[in-house]
Amino acid sequence: MLLTSENAKTMKGEKYGYHTAILYLSPSDYSGVNLCPMAKIAGCGLENTCLFHAGRGRMSNVVAGRLRKTVFFNTNQKEFMKELIQDIKKEKRKSVINNTRLAIRLNGTSDIVWERIPVTDNGIEYNNIFELFNDIQFYDYTKIATRDTSIKNYDLTFSYSGTEKFKPFVEKALSNGMRTAVVFRTKNFPIIFMGKKVIAGDDSDLRFTEPQNVIVGLYAKGSAIKDKTGFVVDC
Numbered sequence: 001m002l003l004t005s006e007n008a009k010t011m012k013g014e015k016y017g018y019h020t021a022i023l024y025l026s027p028s029d030y031s032g033v034n035l036c037p038m039a040k041i042a043g044c045g046l047e048n049t050c051l052f053h054a055g056r057g058r059m060s061n062v063v064a065g066r067l068r069k070t071v072f073f074n075t076n077q078k079e080f081m082k083e084l085i086q087d088i089k090k091e092k093r094k095s096v097i098n099n100t101r102l103a104i105r106l107n108g109t110s111d112i113v114w115e116r117i118p119v120t121d122n123g124i125e126y127n128n129i130f131e132l133f134n135d136i137q138f139y140d141y142t143k144i145a146t147r148d149t150s151i152k153n154y155d156l157t158f159s160y161s162g163t164e165k166f167k168p169f170v171e172k173a174l175s176n177g178m179r180t181a182v183v184f185r186t187k188n189f190p191i192i193f194m195g196k197k198v199i200a201g202d203d204s205d206l207r208f209t210e211p212q213n214v215i216v217g218l219y220a221k222g223s224a225i226k227d228k229t230g231f232v233v234d235c
Contacts, residue, residue: 103138134152163230179207
């Protein structure tokens with residue numbers, strides 16, 4: 001199985017009637033191929049605040065599993081997408097049986113531009129996986145401010161970083177009205193940040209249920225509390 005549906009993030013959505021499945025790959029350049037193109041500029045590479053080793057990611061077998069999936073994606077993308085399609089179909093059946101709504105997050109620990117990857121199913125070609133599964137809600141966080149936000153069933157939340165080099169990308173995302181996730185040092189979030197209203201976002205990971213053009217406040221956890229790169233904001 002490529003998708004994971006049993007962890008702290010997915011469980012938070014259950015109380016709202018959502019069954020969530022997430023694809024976790026190796027981030028940044030851990031696999032030898034950079035799946036997070038903005039990581040270095042944003043200061044969230046593996047040597048800094050990357051969440052790759054957060055939670056279950058600290059376990060060596062989990063790291064190895066994510067790396068195997070990533071090598072599969074990098075070396076045989078066509079077959080990888082076929083397997084991903086079958087996994088999504090399984091999660092869809094599971095959601096129907098349990099009478100829950102299904103949400104899929106493909107970039108659990110990566111920042112792949114999935115909307116540019118065509119797929120084929122039952123001999124029919126689709127521009128991307130969202131077009132194939134147009135009845136499923138997909139969502140992701142991204143640090144790429146130029147991502148296509150027009151796909152109705154693919155919701156994107158921009159991920160903030162305060163590094164100097166990343167400022168132009170933050171400004172572009174905010175000017176485009178993208179919902180932006182900001183990690184604060186404590187739970188005492190400001191009411192306004194960078195001219196936008198701040199809403200609390202730790203209750204669930206279901207970003208697509210929230211309005212655009214707001215700041216989603218998340219509080220730092222684990223090693224991120226000590227971050228000094230600019231990723232975590234003092235408040």
